Amino acid sequence: MNLSAAEIYQAIVVPTLIVGGVGLAFGLLLAWSSLAFAVKVDQRILQVKAVLPGVNCGACGQSGCESFAEAVVAGSAKINGCPVGGEGVARKVAQVLGQEITNTASFVARVACGGLAGCTRQKFTYEGIKSCTAASGLHNGPKACSFGCLGFGDCVAVCPFNAIVIVDGVAKIYEDNCKSCEKCVAVCPKKLIGMVPRGKNHLVNCRSTQKGPVVKRNCDTGCIGCTKCVKVCPASAISFANNLAKIDPLLCTNCGECVRACPTNTIVDVTAPVVLRKSLA
Amino acid sequence: MMANIVQQIVITLLTAILVENLVLSKFLGMCPFLGVTQKTSTAAGMGLAVTFVVVVTAGLAWILNYTLLVPNHMEYLQTMTYILIIAALVQFVETVVRKFIPPLYKALGIYLPLITTNCAVLGVPLLNTAKNYDLLMSLVYSFGAGAGFTLALILFSGVRERMDKADIPATLRGIPSALFAATLVSMSFFGFQGLFAS
Amino acid sequence: MSFQPFDTPKAWDIAVAGLIKENPTLKMILGCCPTLAVTTAVGNGLGMGLATTAVLMCSNMAISLLRGVIPEKVRIPSYIIIIAGFVTVVMYVLKAWLPELDKALGIYIPLIVANCILLARAEMFAAKYKPFPSLLDGLFMGLGFTLALFTISTVREILGSGTWFGLVLTKNLWAPAVLMILPPGGFLAFGLVITGMNKLTNGKIATPMCATCSPERCAP
Numbered sequence: 244m245n246l247s248a249a250e251i252y253q254a255i256v257v258p259t260l261i262v263g264g265v266g267l268a269f270g271l272l273l274a275w276s277s278l279a280f281a282v283k284v285d286q287r288i289l290q291v292k293a294v295l296p297g298v299n300c301g302a303c304g305q306s307g308c309e310s311f312a313e314a315v316v317a318g319s320a321k322i323n324g325c326p327v328g329g330e331g332v333a334r335k336v337a338q339v340l341g342q343e344i345t346n347t348a349s350f351v352a353r354v355a356c357g358g359l360a361g362c363t364r365q366k367f368t369y370e371g372i373k374s375c376t377a378a379s380g381l382h383n384g385p386k387a388c389s390f391g392c393l394g395f396g397d398c399v400a401v402c403p404f405n406a407i408v409i410v411d412g413v414a415k416i417y418e419d420n421c422k423s424c425e426k427c428v429a430v431c432p433k434k435l436i437g438m439v440p441r442g443k444n445h446l447v448n449c450r451s452t453q454k455g456p457v458v459k460r461n462c463d464t465g466c467i468g469c470t471k472c473v474k475v476c477p478a479s480a481i482s483f484a485n486n487l488a489k490i491d492p493l494l495c496t497n498c499g500e501c502v503r504a505c506p507t508n509t510i511v512d513v514t515a516p517v518v519l520r521k522s523l524a
Numbered sequence: 525m526m527a528n529i530v531q532q533i534v535i536t537l538l539t540a541i542l543v544e545n546l547v548l549s550k551f552l553g554m555c556p557f558l559g560v561t562q563k564t565s566t567a568a569g570m571g572l573a574v575t576f577v578v579v580v581t582a583g584l585a586w587i588l589n590y591t592l593l594v595p596n597h598m599e600y601l602q603t604m605t606y607i608l609i610i611a612a613l614v615q616f617v618e619t620v621v622r623k624f625i626p627p628l629y630k631a632l633g634i635y636l637p638l639i640t641t642n643c644a645v646l647g648v649p650l651l652n653t654a655k656n657y658d659l660l661m662s663l664v665y666s667f668g669a670g671a672g673f674t675l676a677l678i679l680f681s682g683v684r685e686r687m688d689k690a691d692i693p694a695t696l697r698g699i700p701s702a703l704f705a706a707t708l709v710s711m712s713f714f715g716f717q718g719l720f721a722s
Numbered sequence: 723m724s725f726q727p728f729d730t731p732k733a734w735d736i737a738v739a740g741l742i743k744e745n746p747t748l749k750m751i752l753g754c755c756p757t758l759a760v761t762t763a764v765g766n767g768l769g770m771g772l773a774t775t776a777v778l779m780c781s782n783m784a785i786s787l788l789r790g791v792i793p794e795k796v797r798i799p800s801y802i803i804i805i806a807g808f809v810t811v812v813m814y815v816l817k818a819w820l821p822e823l824d825k826a827l828g829i830y831i832p833l834i835v836a837n838c839i840l841l842a843r844a845e846m847f848a849a850k851y852k853p854f855p856s857l858l859d860g861l862f863m864g865l866g867f868t869l870a871l872f873t874i875s876t877v878r879e880i881l882g883s884g885t886w887f888g889l890v891l892t893k894n895l896w897a898p899a900v901l902m903i904l905p906p907g908g909f910l911a912f913g914l915v916i917t918g919m920n921k922l923t924n925g926k927i928a929t930p931m932c933a934t935c936s937p938e939r940c941a942p
Contacts, residue, residue, distance in 0.1 A: 257596060257598070258598055258601055261592055261593070261596070261598060261601060261605075262601060262604055262605065262608070265588070265592075265605055265608055265609075266608055266803070269608060269609075269611075269612035270612075272612065272616065273612060273615050273616060273619075276616055276619045276620065277619055280619050280620055280622070280623035280624075281623075282622055282623055306630075372689040372690065373689065373690075373691060374689050377689065548905060549905050550759070551754075551755050551756075551758040551759040551905065551908065552755055552833075553755070554754035554755045554757075554758060555751075555752075555754055555755070555838055558751060558754060559751075600810055600813075600814060601810075602832075603806050603809060603810050603813070603832040603835060604803065604806045604807065604810060607802055607803070607806045607835055607836075608799075608803065608806075611798070611799040611802055612799075615799075637798075640798065640802070641802070641836050641837075641838055641841050642836060643755040643833050643836040643837075645836075646832070646833060646835060646836045647829060647833055647836070650829045650832055650833070651829060654828075654829060695917055695920045695921050696917055696920075699751055699913075699916055700913045700914075700916050700917045700920070701913075702913075703909045703910070703912050703913030703916070704909070704910065704913045706909040706913075707906045707907075707909040707910040707913065708906070710905045710906040710908075710909055711901075711906040714904065714905065714906060
């Protein structure tokens with residue numbers, strides 16, 4: 244092929260100049276803009292963000308770990324404001340900022356329902372959307388007890404730490420995995436999940452405020468209001484209101500007298516591997 | 525004269541949004557359609573980001589095409605220059621938004637890098653060139669295309685959010701069920717065919 | 723520097739990954755735009771698949787050769803420009819030698835640039851490994867893509883036009899389901915083929931990569 248200089252110029256030099264020129268122009272524009280519009284980031288924010296768990300769960304009340312880091316550096320959030328990271332993270336954050344921290348109590352979530360599939364009755368067969376929020380909207384759900392856990396797993400889906408499992412139709416929280424982000428507390432339509440200080444192992448596994456005979460009809464392990472636990476507790480930690488017993492975790496000494504006294508196995512020790520079924524003669 | 529132009533604008537807009545919907549008829553922008561439509565908020569964010577980038581890119585691409593490429597008979601450089609414009613523009617927009625509108629950056633920022641290889645953003649300037657639109661019609665068509673894209677994404681995310689609650693067999697969970705839902709959404713948009721006699 | 727020494731996968735592993743285990747369209751859900759758009763006929767699907775394979779092989783090779791040179795910060799735009807260059811070449815080759823295919827595929831040929839598969843393989847393979855394995859990866863990923871397109875377009879053409887590769891099969895026996903060659907049919911056929919693939923690979927669910935295909939995500 245004999246190509247004249249003009250043809251070579253047209254075919255090779257001009258396109259290279261065009262594409263190269265456009266590329267160079269854009270490159271310079273981008274370089275200039277990255278310098279001119281540089282956003283100064285406080286280095287401490289990046290350092291704090293690096294020690295955070297990075298789950299972006301929102302338990303701290305901010306919209307994510309980066310927002311929490313910004314708030315802590317700005318002083319609008321507490322250093323121990325990350326419940327998921329707990330004391331370890333609080334200490335590291337304090338180190339980055341060069342500040343002291345005070346001791347924090349650790350909380351854990353607990354489901355207050357013992358109505359397993361074998362010991363409860365159903366009002367009707369539910370064939371709808373498999374979600375607790377949806378089911379609870381239909382006549383308070385298919386369970387005979389309208390306060391009980393429906394077991395469709397809205398809390399399981401929302402837990403970022405895989406701490407919740409549905410066992411026999413009732414949600415169970417594995418306390419080792421729970422990082423107290425409180426997402427399950429917010430999502431449960433029956434408001435059955437509450438935050439309890441870690442280490443207080445005794446719980447009234449029921450939230451029903453109905454009278455004893457009604458509860459007994461709906462569920463074998465519901466609180467029937469016999470008040471034996473109230474009388475037997477040496478620390479007077481148990482109160483009784485609205486047909487329901489309630490243990491105050493701050494007064495509880497973990498002695499276990501209430502578990503032994505309860506005739507319906509409503510009060511449980513969450514660390515016990517198996518719920519011992521007493522005969523309900 | 526004025527009425528003619530307005531009529532043309534309206535027809536182009538409606539064609540872009542309904543009749544030749546970018547996602548449901550032309551299959552451009554499928555990746556975000558299947559990927560970010562699990563929640564309506566993310567779908568809306570992606571749609572708005574794409575609309576903005578598409579309109580600006582189409583304008584710049586038209587200018588570059590008709591000032592540099594066509595006079596020099598270098599149409600074969602269109603693909604390369606369009607993609608250069610897109611890559612540079614997306615990066616530039618990200619830098620500017622981060623500096624001047626931080627809340628917007630927090631909301632849309634993560635979608636901007638995903639737009640660089642979005643078929644829709646490259647497809648719209650190519651379509652404008654293929655249809656020989658002038659600058660005004662290019663911008664109108666691009667805006668319509670972006671709006672149609674956003675519409676399709678928001679509608680589909682609503683369907684998907686609802687579907688997520690249902691009991692779906694394991695083999696169908698995720699993408700296959702989304703595609704079957706997309707079939708029906710696409711069929712519904714098919715009803716707009718033949719809306720304009722031309 | 724984007725070069726890092728890794729254990730290079732064997733040729734057989736690359737082949738199996740590209741064709742079946744990590745099939746870009748049916749497993750990783752990359753490159754959905756051409757999958758739905760050009761699979762109205764088997765010829766079109768095959769043509770698009772082979773064109774993409776050619777670009778993929780060339781771009782993987784080129785990027786692998788340049789992997790020690792391209793700086794980290796500008797790697798995405800650089801990869802895209804390289805890919806765009808090869809796509810332009812393939813575009814004009816098709817225009818010259820296969821004009822009917824070029825007409826049938828239309829704007830989807832230049833859109834190969836925006837095909838997520840190319841950028842994903844560039845980032846995940848070519849940037850890390852030597853040129854020859856990258857070439858093989860490009861070949862087999864491209865063939866996997868072609869296989870997916872072939873399957874989907876077979877379904878669509880047989881059901882939608884009653885023909886296969888232009889050969890008349892059932893067209894004169896009963897009226898074909900025209901829906902299959904229209905856009906809704908594309909979604910339907912794609913969904914059916916992915917379901918089949920899920921079932922064949924023992925229910926390993928396909929997880930979409932493309933939507934989260936950011937530079938940070940693509941590099942493992």
